[in-house]
Amino acid sequence: MIGYEGKWRTVRTARVDRGPMGGLAVVVTWEENGAARFPAGDELLVREPDAD
Numbered sequence: 001m002i003g004y005e006g007k008w009r010t011v012r013t014a015r016v017d018r019g020p021m022g023g024l025a026v027v028v029t030w031e032e033n034g035a036a037r038f039p040a041g042d043e044l045l046v047r048e049p050d051a052d
Contacts, residue, residue: 002028003045004036010049016040 001008010031017037019025024040038044 001047001049003047008047 001010003009011028012031013029015027017025017027019037019039026038026040026042026044027035028038029035
């Protein structure tokens with residue numbers, strides 16, 4: 001899970017890609033639908049999903 005826009009979101013897939021200026025980026029697809037792209041230098045707030 002990643003904290004994003006004030007909410008915890010579950011990661012479906014994550015991959016590395018090149019940005020428009022050649023820098024690395026992390027591309028994440030959410031279980032809740034949608035996707036986000038983070039520059040590789042960004043700090044991501046990550047935690048394990050709750051066990052139900």
